[in-house]
Amino acid sequence: MLSxxxxxxxxxxxxxxxxxxxxxxxxxxxxxxxxxTTLFGSxxxxxxxxxxxxxxxxxxxxxxxxxxxxxxxxxxxxDPRSGTIGRMTILENMCIAxxxxxxxxxxxxxxxxxKTKLSVLEMGLEFxxxxxxxxxxxxxxxxxxxxxxxxxxxKLLLLDEITSALDPKASSMVxxxxxxxxxNEGKTCLFITHDTKHMNCFNGRVLEMxxxxxxxxN
Amino acid sequence: xxxPLQELITSAEIGxxxxxxAIGIYLTFRAINFADLTCxxxxxxxxxxxxxxxxxxxxxxxxLFCSALLGSFAGLITGVLxxxxxxxxxxxxxxxxxxxxxxxxxxxxxAPNVTFEEYRNTLFVVAPLALGLAFLLASxxxxxxRAVGYSQQFAITFGTNVGLMTIVGLMLSNAMISLxxxxxxxxxxxxxxxxxxxTLVAGLASVIIGEKVLPFKKAPYLIISCVIGSILYRIFxxxxxxxxxxGIKTQDLNLITGLIIVLVMLTRRKARYA
Numbered sequence: 375m376l377s378x379x380x381x382x383x384x385x386x387x388x389x390x391x392x393x394x395x396x397x398x399x400x401x402x403x404x405x406x407x408x409x410x411t412t413l414f415g416s417x418x419x420x421x422x423x424x425x426x427x428x429x430x431x432x433x434x435x436x437x438x439x440x441x442x443x444x445x446x447x448x449x450x451x452x453d454p455r456s457g458t459i460g461r462m463t464i465l466e467n468m469c470i471a472x473x474x475x476x477x478x479x480x481x482x483x484x485x486x487x488x489k490t491k492l493s494v495l496e497m498g499l500e501f502x503x504x505x506x507x508x509x510x511x512x513x514x515x516x517x518x519x520x521x522x523x524x525x526x527x528x529k530l531l532l533l534d535e536i537t538s539a540l541d542p543k544a545s546s547m548v549x550x551x552x553x554x555x556x557x558n559e560g561k562t563c564l565f566i567t568h569d570t571k572h573m574n575c576f577n578g579r580v581l582e583m584x585x586x587x588x589x590x591x592n
Numbered sequence: 593x594x595x596p597l598q599e600l601i602t603s604a605e606i607g608x609x610x611x612x613x614a615i616g617i618y619l620t621f622r623a624i625n626f627a628d629l630t631c632x633x634x635x636x637x638x639x640x641x642x643x644x645x646x647x648x649x650x651x652x653x654x655x656l657f658c659s660a661l662l663g664s665f666a667g668l669i670t671g672v673l674x675x676x677x678x679x680x681x682x683x684x685x686x687x688x689x690x691x692x693x694x695x696x697x698x699x700x701x702x703a704p705n706v707t708f709e710e711y712r713n714t715l716f717v718v719a720p721l722a723l724g725l726a727f728l729l730a731s732x733x734x735x736x737x738r739a740v741g742y743s744q745q746f747a748i749t750f751g752t753n754v755g756l757m758t759i760v761g762l763m764l765s766n767a768m769i770s771l772x773x774x775x776x777x778x779x780x781x782x783x784x785x786x787x788x789x790x791t792l793v794a795g796l797a798s799v800i801i802g803e804k805v806l807p808f809k810k811a812p813y814l815i816i817s818c819v820i821g822s823i824l825y826r827i828f829x830x831x832x833x834x835x836x837x838x839g840i841k842t843q844d845l846n847l848i849t850g851l852i853i854v855l856v857m858l859t860r861r862k863a864r865y866a
Binding site: 418439440441442444445449456457458459461462466469470471473474475477478480522 | 732733735736738739742743745746747748749750751752753754
């Protein structure tokens with residue numbers, strides 16, 4: 375369970391409170407500048423809050439360094455290029471994601487596991503493991519980022535405007551993949567977007583962010 | 593233009609020694625994307641340590657181990673200045689290289705140069721070390737190390753302690769460069785406090801030649817291509833200095849080096865992925 379209480383960040387988030395239950399899907403919508411990405415940064419550890427507390431499954435992670443927090447929280451941001459490394463192969467990218475919480479042996483069974491995960495995308499990436507990620511389109515890279523974010527047993531999945539850099543076709547494909555992955559993996563997910571049409575894509579709680587505060591969206 | 597075979601062999605041997613330097617340069621400039629200028633100081637540090645220990649009758653291999661150890665310590669200082677104190681990569685390297693000039697003079701007993709009995713059997717330690725580093729870069733640790741060089745944000749997102757990785761990368765790099773210095777001084781039986789000048793350029797030239805000439809894309813193989821690039825670089829220099837047609841003399845070495853780097857860089861650009 376994620377519990378945020380009285381979170382203040384710069385002058386953007388003002389005494390923000392939020393509770394996300396295990397396996398719950400929460401969609402946060404809001405206009406540009408409302409503080410969505412600041413909230414994403416505060417939870418993932420990129421931004422240090424001025425005041426408040428962030429608890430994940432009872433543990434206080436407010437001052438935990440970002441790289442340590444990354445072992446508990448998976449995140450995918452808006453730029454497809456930032457979630458993958460173009461100059462590494464698909465397999466190498468998957469290996470780095472798999473070793474998020476510590477070094478593990480990459481056996482042939484693990485490679486098969488990667489292939490099974492990639493097959494969910496229905497893009498044939500499981501047959502292209504030795505290809506460089508630079509050869510993939512923006513939509514394919516974002517889809518790969520999504521698979522990489524759920525490859526290990528992270529407690530929370532944070533998705534920040536993951537379709538904003540994609541064209542409508544790729545955007546719709548990524549949304550379908552997100553829905554499928556979140557349902558298959560049973561992850562607790564916080565989806566941040568400015569696009570209100572995403573509200574219809576998922577079954578979950580919808581919150582609206584306005585002037586650094588959250589309220590239930592009707 | 594006829595180059596004596598013995599001279600070609602000597603060039604290849606010096607190339608092998610500087611292969612260690614090229615690997616060090618590759619680890620910082622390519623793998624962790626850190627413009628480290630410590631190398632000019634750490635090369636002489638290794639040379640000075642090996643020279644002083646040799647003169648005092650220590651085992652040459654133990655001397656090389658001490659060179660590498662002290663080189664890694666120089667890398668550690670550069671890393672701490674950058675990671676913990678926020679000094680830029682260029683400046684932290686320059687500061688350490690600057691400080692090392694005095695440290696090296698101290699090690700050499702305040703003399704600007706030291707002579708001792710040459711020892712050439714150690715130069716082949718570069719080969720197993722290069723292979724070891726190639727395996728290291730292919731491992732999970734190597735993947736994470738290279739990820740830091742490509743995108744620090746990506747590396748952090750996937751749980752990598754970027755600061756620690758940068759320091760470890762700098763330590764490995766300067767250990768290899770210092771080892772190169774130790775090998776070079778043992779090979780010549782001589783060490784001079786100013787012999788580190790141009791180490792960076794020679795190392796970078798070797799890395800670039802290796803990348804351009806050999807068709808390798810993967811980082812582990814690129815370590816091997818650094819060594820081969822270094823040997824080719826020394827052979828090119830040897831050939832250039834023997835071209836009587838152009839009237840080139842020894843004092844034109846830096847001019848030739850610069851021209852070789854530019855020529856290689858202007859050749860058809862291959863896809864270079866590490």
